[in-house]
Amino acid sequence: MASQLVPDWQTTLDALQKLDSVGDDQPVGYYGLSQGGEMGIRLVATEPRITAAVLGLIGSEWLTDDAARITIPVEFVLQLDDEGSPRDSVMKLFDALGSTEKTLHANPGSHYRVPSFEIDSSVRFFARHLGTAGSS
Structure with a gap:
């Protein structure tokens, strides 16, 4: 199903870049954890407009071919006690x-216990790689 969503995300990106407030010259980032991470790996691997990504909480080894095609900066989130994504599987994908x-952020806890400071880290990651509004 994730592969079927990639064209929808590309259409959405096309529409956003037509907006005067966005334009097609702005850098684009992708943030997705869990199912959003699975879909994100497929999208980021095929979409050249995305220049930085935060992904994680996935350990689907069948995505390794797609992951190998990702060459942009990536911040990857891993929960060490994630019952749905075994650590060794996540590490193979990373x-x-x-x-x-690429940076691995490993935290203790289950799939649903990502620490709130990871959001702050993601914001800094995107500011570093995409720039901030009004920066030169």
């Missing part, structure tokens, strides 16, 4: 990422 700039 290792498969083709990006030379």
